[in-house]
Amino acid sequence: MFESLEQVREISAKWLQSYNEERPHDALAGLPPAIYRAQLERGSSPLTVSR
Structure with a gap:
C-alpha cells in the first residue's frame, strides 16, 4: 500500500x-x-460571543 x-x-x-486548516467546520459557521x-x-467574524 505504501512504499516507505x-x-x-x-x-x-x-x-x-x-483536515485542520482547509475543510469547513460546523463549529466555525461552515x-x-x-x-x-x-x-x-x-474583526469581521460571522460568529459572535454572547455575554
Whole structure:
C-alpha cells in the first residue's frame, strides 16, 4: 500500500493540514479555520460571543 514510512508521514501531514486548516467546520459557521482566523483578525467574524 505504501512504499516507505516517509511516504506515510508525507501523506499523513498533507491530510492533517487539510483536515485542520482547509475543510469547513460546523463549529466555525461552515468556514475553514484559515478563513475564519483571517476574518476574526479583521474583526469581521460571522460568529459572535454572547455575554
